Amino acid sequence: MSWVAHLQPDLVLEGSILSLTPQMLEQYNLKGLVLDVDETLVPMKVQQASDELRLWVDEIRQVAQMWLVSNNLSETRIGGIARSLNLPYLHGASKPSRRKLRQAVAQMNLGVEQVGMVGDRLFTDVLAGNRLGMFTILVDPIVDSGQAVQSYPVRNLEVWLSQILGATLPAKQQNLKQHYKP
Template sequence: MFNIKLLQPDLILGDTVLGLTQEVLDQYKIKGLILDVDETLVPLKKSSVSEELIYWINHIKIRTPIWLVSNNLSKNRISYIADTLDLPYLLGAVKPSRRKLRKAISAMNLPVTQVAMVGDRLFTDVLAGNRLGMFTILVNPIITSKSHPIQDLEVWISQKLGVSFTSSEYKFVKKTRKTNH
């Protein structure tokens, strides 16, 4: 029988990854991050990285090691993004498989409970992180449209299965970020 709690994120950010602050990481005692790439950092059809993302990564990685772990198989695209951000990466992760997450955690030399899996998808990112015992953070996709059909479908299915996304049960963090650097 499937454990429905595996689809429940520990933190629902209520913003894109750019709203995740060092203060939030400190609050939850997070010492390392594994970031999904597609729709979490960069829109699926693009390889260019925004200046805002570069600034955010550079600020966070001062104190927190970061690995990119993507299901994407395009070595050219993922390596370009990782090189631009000056981050190590693993591709073809087949999340919710835990194998490549374990590899990234091992490289960080941190306990699994001090590493957060950050992504925009419940059935891949959150499920993989929860299966491994990581702290999981669900973020809004970084896509430019207001509609998030895949994430919306996953939330709808999860709710039908009994997952609750009410603020009384889960921690939501919504901060307005400054765009001036």
């Protein structure tokens, strides 16, 4: 697989992770999800999950197993978020390394093709998931309004670079937000 293909998400959602529905997971035969944490689930400096995110996790838990896998080195922060969601976690993942993604998938006892990697970054989350053979889902970052000016340029740069390299966004699969409303 070429580097361009490694940067190509299987699904691009317009909106946050809260736009991902059980129906979408069933459509793609996904039985598990590996979830990035920072700016995928919570803004960078937030210490615990929102009520809205807790409700989303409870809904998704009915159809899929979930693990948090974060590059963040703070066990205290990532562990606290994981505990607030009642989910297992790994921190210090060094994505795009696949090592901790493999650990999470192995703990789910599912084939890698049955697990989706969900994140807000192309050069970490999507690249790592594609390198392992996972179904990759790119979501819009969740950021504090005061941080948006600082945070979006990094993602926008990644999108721009990936498009220069030949990746296309929206991705290989049809954007389903228009068909499924959370």
